[in-house]
Amino acid sequence: MGLELLTSGELAEKLHKxxxxxxxxxxxxxxxxxxxxxxxxxxxxxxxxxxxxxxTRQQTGEQVSA
Structure with missing residues (x-):
């Protein structure tokens, strides 16, 4: 199946959050x-x-598209 599930702790560590x-x-x-x-x-x-x-953005002023 190749389904990788991350816990909140694992993801937080990867994202440095x-x-x-x-x-x-x-x-x-x-x-x-x-x-x-x-x-x-x-x-x-x-x-x-x-x-x-x-x-992912190209510049700091770029708006997030919804």
Missing amino acids: SAAALAQWRYKGIGPKFIKLGSGIRYRASDVEAWLDAQ
Whole structure:
């Protein structure tokens, strides 16, 4: 299947953010897509990569497209 799931802690470490920051992103709907499995949260590596691609900019003043 090749499905890689990351925990909040694993993703936070990769992004150099805190798990609390990821929780805020989930609350605000601004982070990568996530999967709620029971009481845990997981992130598909492919969803994280797609989200990172969408964050890529050429200049600092560039607007985010919706």
